[in-house]
Amino acid sequence: MKINPDVCISCLECIDFCPMHCILETDEGVLIDQGDCVECSVCLHSEICPVEAIYRPEESLVYPRAIRLQMSDPSAEHPVFKAWGRGTEEAKTNDVTGKFSHGEYGMLFEFGRPVTGTRLTEVEKITRAVCAHGFEILKENPVFGLLEDKESGLMKKEYRNEKVLSIILEIRFEAERLSEVVKTIFPLLDDLETVVSVGLVTRFSERGDLPVIQELQAQKVAVRPNAKINVGLGRPLIS
Ligand code: SF4
Ligand code: SF4
Incomplete structure (x- = not known):
């Protein structure tokens, strides 16, 4: 502007x-x-x-400055992912898309907030670590399209210095690898030059509980359960 x-x-x-x-x-x-x-x-x-x-x-x-508008203006549509709302709409419809099955977890890393924002080079530090440890970056997620090399998590160099209000990286991994994520990725977040909120996406067990809460607490991770239901807007495509 x-x-x-x-x-x-x-x-x-x-x-x-x-x-x-x-x-x-x-x-x-x-x-x-x-x-x-x-x-x-x-x-x-x-x-x-x-x-x-x-x-x-x-x-x-x-291009590449246009990524700022696409990720920071809630009224701007991402041209590839057709997602609105700072590119976060895609991550907020997991209950409808049903892309996380039993036996696996999704994890969202939301980089940046008003006042701080985030340079995309900070996001790249985590995409590289995620790829190095063999966790999956979701293809439906706008961050995936910013990567030069999907195997290593390297970001296209022209994007690295671009700054956005916030952006969400979404990954998926087998449930038994949760402690590995906590041990390898979480410590890196403390050294970033921005703020990061972490969300874990899971399904209720057939007993109706969420054993992952105790699992995280045992690893000294503070947990704040949060639920969102898109009443009547759709049903998971995958059960
Ligand atoms: S960051 Fe937003 S409000 Fe501030 S000058 Fe740029 S467009 Fe305007
Ligand atoms: S609102 Fe801002 S841009 Fe407009 S006249 Fe006042 S100082 Fe200038």
Whole structure:
């Protein structure tokens, strides 16, 4: 996003609307830091500017910078995965798609939040580790399309320095490998230059309980059970 200096009246109304704190009052006028702007469009969609000085330049829509808009603006559709909502819609419909069977777990790593965001190079540190240990990155997940090498988890180099508000990496592994994930992947999260939320996707056992909770707690992982049901919206395609 950019501000037209010929139109801006430096009223500063837009500054507090930016979740990345990248609209800056400078000696040269009010500017948007192009390195930190994630193209979330909040400043534009809020219509806060009284003189319509805020605009989306052509370069915001050009590859590879366009990934910022696709992953950061909830109203932008990912062109390949056709998912909305910062690329997270795909990960939020697991109860409908039924892609996680009994005997396996899904795990979501959500990188970035407002203010911090995340460079994609931080995501690559985890995709490489995931591949090195033989866990599966889901093909339906938008991160998969950013990879240069699907075997090693290397990201296309032009994406590495791009910054997004948040992005979700989704993996799948056999249930008996849970402790391996905890031991090999979790320690790496502490060294990332962003924040990460981790979600584990599982099914209730036939007894109606979730033994994975005790399993995680035994490994000193803090667990906060959370459930979401898309009532009436669909049924798993895979049972
Ligand atoms: S598009 Fe988003 S990140 Fe960029 S200046 Fe506007 S509000 Fe800030
Ligand atoms: S709201 Fe518009 S006029 Fe006011 S500082 Fe921001 S860009 Fe400039």
